[in-house]
Amino acid sequence: VTLTLTWQWVMAARPYAEVRSTADVDTDLLSRLRRRERPAFAELVALYGPALTRVAYCHLSDSHAAEDAVQDTFVGAWAGAARTTTATSLRSWLFAILFNICRKRIRTRTRVRLQQPADFVTPAAATTDDDRILELRAALAQLQDDHREVVVLRFLEKLDVSETASALEIPEGTVKSRTHAAIGHLRTLMGEEP
């Protein structure tokens, strides 16, 4: 019984330990970035490159624009690391930089908009998973930019409300209301009954 309880306690404590270690890694990485350590920058790129690329691609729906945005994010992070504090959440800070860059890109003359796929299928015809994905891409293209930001962070990167609020530099209440509105709009656009 003791062994079982101990095992259960260890297993229950594991996620907490993992979270702690991730936070510690981030804090350590950020402090090394502040000291302008080159290896820390390489670690940052390796650690957050995939997540930032995923988010940028889902938000901009353009491979080249997403690559550019992510590279600019890292350049901005290297340049701005000295301005961070110990309280800064590395992940939220990186997403904040990324979304500022994406917003600038969207505002520019060569407006980057989500492209509706050529083989877009109507909700009635969407039967397979691939069709549903095409349908979702088309629906995302029609979402407001700020709603799409929330959707991507909350449901792709699984950020909680406070992290999303920190990344988008908006109040938590706004994250909740935008999430609710975005889901409703997506369901309507995808032919789901809300």
Add this chain to the structure above:
Amino acid sequence: MNDDEFTKQLGSMLEKIAQQGPKPPSMAAIESRLLRRLVVRSCWTVAAASLAFICFSFIRHPSEITPTRNRTVPEANRHSTPPLAESEFTADAIRDRLTLFGVTGSATISKNKDGQVTFVATSSADTNDLQSSFEGMLDGIACVSIDVRGHDVSFSFATIN
């Protein structure tokens, strides 16, 4: 389908969309972008510094545009120049004399239809001093006016005839 089921499905579909996207950037690509940015910034800095240098070189120091009345004619020159005779009242002669009084630069002399002679030069000496010196020096050729504009001093003389 309720909202929870929809959001779960949404997460997996977003994941599939993300898989169709580009690969994460390489360190080399980011470093080359950092380098490019550094070069561009350096170019801008050099350009801004050059522009500032050019602009400042056109702006005169206040001491250079101060009216010349606070400056004096060298004492030694004041008494050592003999008056000019009427026949000596030429551009070259006046230019030579003005040089002694601290007036430099190219001097021009012109005569209008009323016979009034105007002399324009660049002065670094006290104009009042110059006026009285000239009046004495020219011996009868009265200086009608002296107009000071920055470094340019315009002397107008009435001729004897």
